[in-house]
Amino acid sequence: MQKTVAVLGGGIGGLSACFHLSKSHQVSKIVLLEGDGRFGGWLSSTRREDGAVFEHGPRGIRPAGAVGRNTLNMVEELGLESEVLPVTYDHVASKNRYLYVGGQLHKMPSVVRTVAPFSRPLVQSVLKEILISRGKEEDESVHSFVSRRLDIAIDSLCRGVFAGDCRKLSVRSCLPPLYNAEKARGSIILGMLLGPGPGPDELSSTLTKRAAQENWAQWSLKRGLQNLPEALEERMRNGGRVEVHKDTPVMGLSTNGTGWEIQLEDGTIKADHIIAALPAKALVSALLTAAQPLSQQLREIATVTVAMVNLEYEGSVLPVTGFGHLVPSSEDRGLLGVVYDSVPFPQHNRTGGPTTRITVMMGGAWFQEVFGNPEELTEQLLLDRATQAVTSHLGVTTLPIWSAVALLKDCIPQYYLGHRKRLENMRQYIRDHNLPLSLAGSSYDGVSVNDVIFSGRTAAEGLVGKV
Numbered sequence: 001m002q003k004t005v006a007v008l009g010g011g012i013g014g015l016s017a018c019f020h021l022s023k024s025h026q027v028s029k030i031v032l033l034e035g036d037g038r039f040g041g042w043l044s045s046t047r048r049e050d051g052a053v054f055e056h057g058p059r060g061i062r063p064a065g066a067v068g069r070n071t072l073n074m075v076e077e078l079g080l081e082s083e084v085l086p087v088t089y090d091h092v093a094s095k096n097r098y099l100y101v102g103g104q105l106h107k108m109p110s111v112v113r114t115v116a117p118f119s120r121p122l123v124q125s126v127l128k129e130i131l132i133s134r135g136k137e138e139d140e141s142v143h144s145f146v147s148r149r150l151d152i153a154i155d156s157l158c159r160g161v162f163a164g165d166c167r168k169l170s171v172r173s174c175l176p177p178l179y180n181a182e183k184a185r186g187s188i189i190l191g192m193l194l195g196p197g198p199g200p201d202e203l204s205s206t207l208t209k210r211a212a213q214e215n216w217a218q219w220s221l222k223r224g225l226q227n228l229p230e231a232l233e234e235r236m237r238n239g240g241r242v243e244v245h246k247d248t249p250v251m252g253l254s255t256n257g258t259g260w261e262i263q264l265e266d267g268t269i270k271a272d273h274i275i276a277a278l279p280a281k282a283l284v285s286a287l288l289t290a291a292q293p294l295s296q297q298l299r300e301i302a303t304v305t306v307a308m309v310n311l312e313y314e315g316s317v318l319p320v321t322g323f324g325h326l327v328p329s330s331e332d333r334g335l336l337g338v339v340y341d342s343v344p345f346p347q348h349n350r351t352g353g354p355t356t357r358i359t360v361m362m363g364g365a366w367f368q369e370v371f372g373n374p375e376e377l378t379e380q381l382l383l384d385r386a387t388q389a390v391t392s393h394l395g396v397t398t399l400p401i402w403s404a405v406a407l408l409k410d411c412i413p414q415y416y417l418g419h420r421k422r423l424e425n426m427r428q429y430i431r432d433h434n435l436p437l438s439l440a441g442s443s444y445d446g447v448s449v450n451d452v453i454f455s456g457r458t459a460a461e462g463l464v465g466k467v
């Protein structure tokens with residue numbers, strides 16, 4: 001088959017699509033088009049000369065489930081095994097997660113089995129959140145007692161994964177275990193305890209076996225997660241099968257039904273098929289007047305903006321130890337949560353003398369309401385807000401010795417009510433009109449790094465068959 005496939009967007013989704021496409025000889029040419037000056041999208045790490053590593057996007061990847069194993073297989077194929085930093089389930093960072101409620105940290109104790117996408121906390125929260133947030137009334141109705149607690153738990157979880165508002169997010173698309181548990185077992189709690197039943201499996205690599213044997217809860221890479229897109233880029237460049245272009249934004253797309261003309265800043269290229277691994281809204285902009293009904297559906301996939309503030313403190317300053325804490329919207333709408341990065345990944349601390357690395361995450365669905373227009377915000381305001389939170393939540397009174405502020409505009413898609421139906425409609429439209437187009441990336445079938453890598457693979461295999 002003499003085919004040119006263009007992959008739009010060089011985030012982890014687009015890179016994964018290229019990686020899998022390049023294993024097949026069904027396509028004669030693969031072109032990767034990335035608008036930015038670097039590949040990797042939200043996977044972004046700062047590496048300082050003294051050995052410290054700071055993550056500005058994702059910081060941990062879970063090995064569990066078929067999608068988790070798929071990522072580890074890719075890591076092994078890329079030769080990154082020796083770079084992996086695992087965190088096991090018996091590590092304090094896996095056992096201890098906190099909620100900040102009523103001005104205090106409350107530990108969420110661990111319970112039961114792994115249910116993707118939550119390694120433990122969903123069940124923890126549903127069952128054990130009962131410990132927190134004592135009511136002010138002398139007595140209250142059973143309904144009020146339970147719903148107040150569940151509200152806080154679910155609100156926090158949605159903030160800790162989607163930076164989103166649980167009142168708007170779709171349970172079917174955002175918490176499939178909860179939805180499936182009820183459907184499969186007739187009861188949420190029973191379903192969560194028994195698990196969703198067997199899922200799709202993956203051939204095991206040495207790394208996936210190691211992850212299972214050693215009971216990994218999450219992992220990172222020694223040089224930070226940005227090392228993953230870097231290794232993929234290197235593979236693409238050295239493999240000779242993918243033409244990689246950065247600083248090459250896609251400006252427009254037009255189709256004659258059998259192929260595409262892709263408008264770039266300095267000319268056009270042709271492709272027989274497109275894998276679009278762009279955020280949904282970027283795809284809408286590129287589609288211009290093509291496929292209007294599809295654009296209409298894509299437009300409805302909203303996103304939220306998150307401010308990430310990395311802080312480094314001299315010495316060991318944390319009063320508690322664990323992964324971090326979440327802040328429910330009833331406590332503070334703008335402050336989503338705080339990750340204690342040095343606990344799961346002390347290897348990312350600078351060499352020489354103890355330090356504490358912390359990341360404060362702010363905004364999300366409440367960004368505009370709390371901080372106003374992101375264009376008008378100063379870094380200093382976000383830094384002040386973050387250091388104040390570290391002082392009031394964790395009692396840290398010293399000033400950070402290093403900090404970085406990153407405003408991640410439109411970084412997490414929000415799967416609102418009806419998301420599943422929208423996806424079905426979009427894919428139906430693509431089929432009905434024989435559009436040579438596949439959709440990949442976080443806008444559609446899951447936001448985790450694992451989901452996105454899997455979406456790139458699914459798009460590639462949809463075109464060339466299993467690789």
Ligand SMILES: Cc1cc2nc3c(=O)[nH]c(=O)nc-3n(C[C@H](O)[C@H](O)[C@H](O)COP(=O)(O)OP(=O)(O)OC[C@H]3O[C@@H](n4cnc5c(N)ncnc54)[C@H](O)[C@@H]3O)c2cc1C
Nearest residue numbers: 009011012013035041042058059249250411441442448449
């Ligand atoms: C703050 C934060 C924390 C997170 N934490 C975790 C975590 O701990 N664990 C986890 O598993 N996941 C986490 N995630 C989720 C995960 O990182 C993302 O969902 C994932 O990286 C998205 O990958 P993507 O390839 O779909 O999109 P992107 O990374 O957005 O990539 C899309 C690419 O398309 C490019 N592009 C856009 N427009 C154009 C155009 N017109 N032409 C060409 N290129 C274009 C962009 O420059 C970008 O490189 C986190 C996300 C964020 C934002």
Ligand SMILES: C=Cc1c2[nH]c(c1C)Cc1[nH]c(c(CCC(=O)O)c1C)Cc1[nH]c(c(C)c1CCC(=O)O)Cc1[nH]c(c(C)c1C=C)C2
Nearest residue numbers: 097117118119120160161163324325326336337338361448
């Ligand atoms: C406070 C905001 C955020 C924190 N992390 C993220 C945000 C928006 C982003 C994020 N975190 C996770 C994922 C999905 C990964 C996956 O499903 O594999 C994303 C996109 C992982 C995660 N983090 C928390 C939970 C419950 C999960 C789901 C997977 C798991 O159980 O491990 C909780 C949590 N997130 C943050 C904090 C401070 C925190 C709890 C203490 C930061």
